[in-house]
Amino acid sequence: MGPVAGLRGGSRPEAAVLRGLRAARGAALASFAFATWRASVSAMDYELDPSERAWRDEVRAFISEHVDDALADETRQRGNEGRGPRAQRFLEALKERGWWGLAWPPEYGGLGKTAVEQWIFIDEIESAGAPMLPLTVTSVAPTIMRVGSEEQKRAWLPRIQEGEIEFALGYSEAEAGTDLASLRTRAELEGDHWVLNGHKMWNTMAHTATHNWLAVRTEPDAPKHKGISIMIVPMDAPGVSVQPIWVWPGLRTNALFLDNVRVPRNHLIGERGMGFYYAAMALNFERLAIGSVGMARRHFRALVEEVRTRVVDGRPLRDEPWVRDRLARLQVDIEAASMLGLETAWALDRGGVPAAESSMAKIFVSELSQRIADAGCEILGLDGQLHPEEPRALAGGRMQWLYRLSPMLAFGGGTNEVQRDIIGFMGYGLPRK
Ligand SMILES: Cc1cc2nc3c(=O)[nH]c(=O)nc-3n(C[C@H](O)[C@H](O)[C@H](O)COP(=O)(O)OP(=O)(O)OC[C@H]3O[C@@H](n4cnc5c(N)ncnc54)[C@H](O)[C@@H]3O)c2cc1C
Numbered sequence: 035m036g037p038v039a040g041l042r043g044g045s046r047p048e049a050a051v052l053r054g055l056r057a058a059r060g061a062a063l064a065s066f067a068f069a070t071w072r073a074s075v076s077a078m079d080y081e082l083d084p085s086e087r088a089w090r091d092e093v094r095a096f097i098s099e100h101v102d103d104a105l106a107d108e109t110r111q112r113g114n115e116g117r118g119p120r121a122q123r124f125l126e127a128l129k130e131r132g133w134w135g136l137a138w139p140p141e142y143g144g145l146g147k148t149a150v151e152q153w154i155f156i157d158e159i160e161s162a163g164a165p166m167l168p169l170t171v172t173s174v175a176p177t178i179m180r181v182g183s184e185e186q187k188r189a190w191l192p193r194i195q196e197g198e199i200e201f202a203l204g205y206s207e208a209e210a211g212t213d214l215a216s217l218r219t220r221a222e223l224e225g226d227h228w229v230l231n232g233h234k235m236w237n238t239m240a241h242t243a244t245h246n247w248l249a250v251r252t253e254p255d256a257p258k259h260k261g262i263s264i265m266i267v268p269m270d271a272p273g274v275s276v277q278p279i280w281v282w283p284g285l286r287t288n289a290l291f292l293d294n295v296r297v298p299r300n301h302l303i304g305e306r307g308m309g310f311y312y313a314a315m316a317l318n319f320e321r322l323a324i325g326s327v328g329m330a331r332r333h334f335r336a337l338v339e340e341v342r343t344r345v346v347d348g349r350p351l352r353d354e355p356w357v358r359d360r361l362a363r364l365q366v367d368i369e370a371a372s373m374l375g376l377e378t379a380w381a382l383d384r385g386g387v388p389a390a391e392s393s394m395a396k397i398f399v400s401e402l403s404q405r406i407a408d409a410g411c412e413i414l415g416l417d418g419q420l421h422p423e424e425p426r427a428l429a430g431g432r433m434q435w436l437y438r439l440s441p442m443l444a445f446g447g448g449t450n451e452v453q454r455d456i457i458g459f460m461g462y463g464l465p466r467k
Contacts, residue, residue, distance in 0.1 A: 078380055080373060082154070089151050093158045100127050106163030110422065110435065113285045116242040121165045125197070134171055135195065137319075142179055142191060149382035153322050153375055160328025169320065170194055170201045174247050177264075177316040181304035189300075190266070202243040202269075204234040204290055205313050211236075212452055214249065215258040215310055219292060221250040221265060227296045228252075228265060230273075234290040240276045241288055243269055247316075253307045262309035266301045267292070283438040317447065324447040325378060325395030327371035330403045333436045334364055336429040337410045344414070344428065351413065360409045364402070371399045390461030393453035400443035400450060407437035 082090065101124065108118040117125070128134055137152050138144020147155070159166055166172075175194045178187060193199045210217040219232025230250060240246060246267045253261035267274065273295035276288045304312055338361060341351045351357050374395035381388035410433030411419050422431030444450045458464040 078377065080376060082150075086150060086154060089147075090154045090158065093155050096127075096131065096133075097158060097162045097164065100124055101162045101164045105165075107422075109163060109165050113283075114238055114242070115286065117165070124164055125167075128167070129197065134167065134197075135175075136167070137172065138175065139179070142175075142187075143195060149322060149379040150376065153326070153379035156323050156326045157328040157331075157372070157375070160326050161332050163329075163332055166323065168200055169203060170199070172323065173203070173316045173319045174201050176319045177312055178303060180315065181308070181312055183300075183304070185300065186303060199244045200239070200242070201245050201247040201266075202237050202240040202288075202290075203316070204237045204240070204246045204248040204267075206236045207233065208235050212449060214313060215262065217249055217251060217262065219248070219250045220254065221252050221263065221302075223252075223299065224296075226299045228299060228302065230265070230267065230292045230295040230297065232292050234292075236279070236287050237276070237290040238287040240269065240290050241278065241286065245269060246274075246290065249309050249313050252302070252309075256307055259310045260307050262313075263306050264303045264309040264312045265297060266303060267295060267297050271295050271297060281442070283435070283442065285442075320447060321392045321396075322375070322379060322382075325371075325375045325392055325399055327368055327375060327399050327402070330371070330399060330406055330436075331368055333403075333410070333429075333432045334368060334406050336432045337361070337406065337413070340414060340418070340429040346415065357413050360413065364406055364409060367398075367402050367405065371395065371402055374398055390457045393448075393456045393460075396447060397450045397453050397457075400440065400446075403436055403440040403443055407433055407440055411437055 105120040105124055108120045112118045112121065125134075132145060133155070135142065135144030136147050136155060138146070140146045156166070171194060175191060178190055178194075182190070190199075205214055205217070207217050207219060219230065219234060221228040221230045223229075230248070232250070234248070237246065246269060248265050248267050249262050250265050251261050252263040255261070269276075273293040275291045275293070277291070279287050279289055281287060341357060341361065344351045374391065378388045378391045378395050381391055410429060414428045414433060417426050418428040419434045419437075420427035420431055422435055424431060427434075448456075455466070459466045
């Protein structure tokens, strides 16, 4: 994909214009920058180019060979309880294909795929219901590549590449979610070791991970954003304990307790006091996946399949005008969500900082998932609201599963309220408060 013919190879580097204007920081200028950017994006050709189409076909062929309903069911059933044997085989196949480091630069053994190619991959994998590449590979590893010392890269990256270690991400605390800079878990240097004490909340996967990627306060006297560092903590270190927390869709997350946990000094990644910014960087690497509409599309497909054949009170659902209308509206939204995701990827590939665009994609997709679940529960009636394990469940029980899951999508990766704020100040130059 690329700019339409008239603009292809044009001399105006939109992203540079945007960056330059943002640097000026004036509200009016930022607003103008966004308008400029949007104007340039509207010149985008949404058609994939031949090499992107070939890549999509390759991914689809891989999926048709390696993904079936049993894998998708196992992925759903396991939730956050670690990988089942099918998922493990699937991820091994991804690794053998060299797709583990899909987005990693070639100098680290990756394929250096563009953001659009990554977006295609994520969309196809999610649409098939297959397990996604772990955040260890897509978020932690790229952050280590950017900010870690050479010694840290040599120590951690090969082990991540081998699949030998997997991280839980420990940013949030009871009083520090959106306001991450308020976190209180502290690490104090004693000789060659950091000694950690504190309590993390919502430490998903801590019970299956080998290591934790923790944001901790190392500089108590610095301004709160500048006093945080990122530290790697092995889960089997003495003093680490995990307590389960079960949330609405039946998924497990955890509270994590650190009681005089000692880790070697070189487990602090990158520079002291830069952890807040590294956490933001790690989250940025997740952006494409967070705004992906693949999963919503998959559930929508199941709903449409059910509507094609289901007869209620002697009337086929497919003949009901309100049902057709509802499905048509959702289909339009799915296409729109797809375009938003593609725009974000396209902007990234041109060196842009598409913060407002990625926030738009994230809000739209998460709220669309809720709309699909609402529509599905209403259209399919009570049997459409049964659990996937119930034999009578319509559409494979996907509607109630999505209904329970989608609120999490609205705050995962940053709450939608905050995303709306980002669109306001990054997109339109409105004041932050
Ligand atoms: C199931 C689950 C899994 C999770 N997994 C992880 C994980 O693995 N690792 C991890 O570190 N964290 C994880 N989290 C934490 C998640 O990232 C936080 O819940 C999220 O960042 C919101 O923080 P909070 O819960 O403290 O809510 P708060 O920050 O207290 O927000 C409460 C409400 O106030 C709104 N609000 C807050 N500040 C603003 C503002 N400035 N402007 C407008 N509105 C605002 C929010 O949008 C929200 O609606 C998980 C949470 C859950 C529930």
